[in-house]
Amino acid sequence: MVCPLPCASLCMLSSFNIEQRHGSHISSKPISESPKTELFHKFNSPFELKQVHTLVIKTGMPISDLPLSRVASVCSLTPSFPYAQQIFQQVDQPETFIWNSCLRDFAESDSPFDAILLFYQMRRYNVLPDSFTCSFVLKACVRLQYLFHGRIIHAFVEKLGLQLNLVLLNVIVHLYASCGRINDAILLFDKMPQRDVVTWNTMITQLVKMGDIDSAYKMFVQMPDRNLRSWTAMIAGFVQCGKPKEAIALFTKMEEVGLKLNEVTVVAVLAACADVGALHLGRRIHDYSDKRGFTRNIHISNTLIDMYIKCGCLKAACDVFKNMKERTIVSWSAMIQGLAIHGKAKEALELFSEMICTGMKPNGVTFLGLLNACSHMGLINEGRSFFASMTKDYGIIPCIEHYGCMVDLLSRAGLLEEAHELIEQMPIKPNAAVWGALLGGCKVHKNIEMAEIAMRHLHELDPLNDGYYVVLSNIYSEAKKWEDAAKVRKMMRNRGLKKTIGWSSVTIGGTVHEFVAGDETHPQSKDIFKMWNHLLVYMRLKGYVPNTSVVLLDIEEEEKEKILFRHSEKLALVFGLINTPPGETIRICKNLRVCEDCHASFKLISSIVKREIVVRDRNRFHCFKDGYCSCKDYW
Structure with missing residues (x-):
């Protein structure tokens, strides 16, 4: 065996042995012992690799005893890439296979861009990529949403004749769709010589994320075979797009074909139950989750709390909360908000105090629950105190929703001038919800002048929301100003708006x-x-x-x-x-x-x-x- 760098290696070897004899930091064991020293397996630079390589040569060990994936790792993004290639050429394993192991590690690491850099390094030194190479680099591109580099890998797939590799094509479809190029994804999907359930699920999931629920459901219907992930993706999609009834109907069909829920499906169905108030089904899913041990999952317990709260079953929500062995800020915030909207303001504030005693730090959602509690029960001073405490005590900058809660609190209490002043002094531009809160207070307290001020802004911010026009018309009607009320209704007709039918x-x-x-x-x-x-x-x-x-x-x-x-x-x-x-x-x-x-x-x-x-x-x-x-x- 010939040492690629004999002089330098011998010098390093001498240094290596001297340091061993004198108890150096490199190793305290004699060289005669097993070569599986700490340095042998954990070298962190090309310099340390060369020391180990010298040891291998001197002791006559097989070069294959080197941890080759680590060789690839320390040399992959450095000028020592050719040095690693010289080592790989002396082992039986294909060079591409060894680099691929490094690509896989990079693609799954916290810095997936290193996989892309290594790919270009491999091409620079004429290492021929294979299907695994393309797969790992594409995975990195998907994680980073790097469409440009992904297109280059797609070109390599075509050039290498890998068009029939279903795994690769699935990843490319995922890349195009997740990067917002849904038409390119559909084009590739239509041209694929074969598809599997992964292909269909990828398209359905990405269409759902884009909000195109109709196209997603059309694909779902056309699927030749469906697995649990297919059903779950579609059920969750209906929930996300505001169609909980359709989600529950689809879940019923899923049960009919004999599929059992997993934890992801449970969360999706419980969310649908929360939206429509389907307590009967929610309780059945809860029983199922208990039997399967799913309620140990904090996310499922949090979703159960939300479901029971929105179904008006506060006691059941409290029971789930009390039985949780571990709670997150989501658990506490959901419970505080639930108590607030059920008129239990005192209990909500007490729960917040209990939460602080546990050492849990509140977030913006927690304060939304507290401010809602104060608003629903007219706790003006407490609301002001919490609003100030957000920044002063917890460093939380109020967002538009917090200002909306404060305007709602003040407006409900009849402090319309103060609410209007708060809006005018907001550091962020008030949205329609903020002005709508003021308008709602104007209706309660029959303040026409302030209502007209709020409506002028709402005309600009949300001109197609029929609810605001109806509120203003009602304010005029309650004041017996029938002509003004008629003008508002005429304005609605001119804009093509109809009053939302109560159901x-x-x-x-x-x-x-x-x-x-x-x-x-x-x-x-x-x-x-x-x-x-x-x-x-x-x-x-x-x-x-x-x-x-x-x-x-x-x-x-x-x-x-x-x-x-x-x-x-x-x-x-x-x-x-x-x-x-x-x-x-x-x-x-x-x-x-x-x-x-x-x-x-x-x-x-x-x-x-x-x-x-x-x-x-x-x-x-x-x-x-x-x-x-x-x-x-x-x-």
Whole structure:
């Protein structure tokens, strides 16, 4: 065996032996011992490699005893690349195979760009790439979203005749799609001579990320074979795109074909249950997760908390939280927010104090929950204190959502001038939600002048949101300014806007039943109206007087009452009373804010029928029990 650098190597060898004899830092063991010294396996530079190489030559060891992947690693991105090549040429393993092991390590490391640099180094010294080379470099390109370098590797795939390598083509499809070149991905997908489930799943996942749920579902339907990941990707996609009903329907089909949920599927289905208030299904998924041991997963426990909170089952959420062996800031923040929207402001603030005592540091989401708690219960001083504490005590810079909460807090409390001043002094440009919070306060406190100021900004920021026009029209109508109200409605028509139709849903036996305002087409309509009239008798005995002021139309009182009695939440409630056993809690979801008359009615009905009624409206939860509401009539 010939030493590539004999003079230098011999000098280093002499130094190596002298240092050993004198207890040097390099090694305290004599050279006669096994060559598997620390330096032999853990050299960190080409200089140290040459020392070890000299030892190998002097002792007559096979060159293959060197840790070749480490040789590749220390020489790959340095001028010593040719030196490593000389070593590799003396072993039986193919040189490309050894470099590929280094490429794989780089691609999976914290610096995947090193894999790309090594590839160019290999080409510079004429090392022929193979399918594994391309695969590892493409993986690095995907991680870094480097489309330019990925295209170069794609060209090598074509040049090397690897067009039939399905693994490579799948990675290239993933690269194009994840880099936003979905048309290129589709073009390659269509030209592929064969596809597997990975190919289809990649396209579906990337289309979902782009928000093209229709194209994703079209591909899902066309798939010749589906695995659990296919179903999960599509279910999660529907949830992410705001179609939880479709997600639940697809999950039902998945169960029919006999597939069992994994932890990712559980999270997706629970998120869908949270969005539509499907408590029955959510509980079933919870039971399944307990049996499979999934609830040890913090992410699943956090999702369960969110699901129970949004389904109006606060106690179950608290139980999950209490049983968690480990909690993250997400767990605490979710629970604080849940208590806040359920009218448990005091408990939310106490939980925050408990969290601080554990040493957990709050984040921006935590403070959103605290500010919401203060807003829903009118805790002005506490809200101001928390808002100031964010920056002063925790170094958290308030974002637009925090300012929105503060404006909402002040506006609800009637401090409209202070809320307006806060908006004017914001260090960031206020968005439509901030001005909308002020407009909402103007409606509560019937301040037309401030409402018009807010609306001028909303015209510019969110001109197609029908809700703001409706609020302004209602403010005018409540003030009997019918002409101004008519102008606002005319403006809506000119802009092609229609008032969002109110709907409410109630789940009976796992089936969701929806009602719209004024609906008389339901199969049980006659029974619903008969039951309502029956309840009305008892309600009037308890002092109920229809609040027709919420019907903002210039019509006769009798017509107003008819409209009032056909509100969607009333229809959903009576349907629930008819179709559930006595004593069972009725849970209703409403897409708009519950009106004052329905709120007063539900308090009375809860005491008449001895039932708990939970209503989730656009802003919060109302828990009616024994004639009282959890919001304490402040909402």
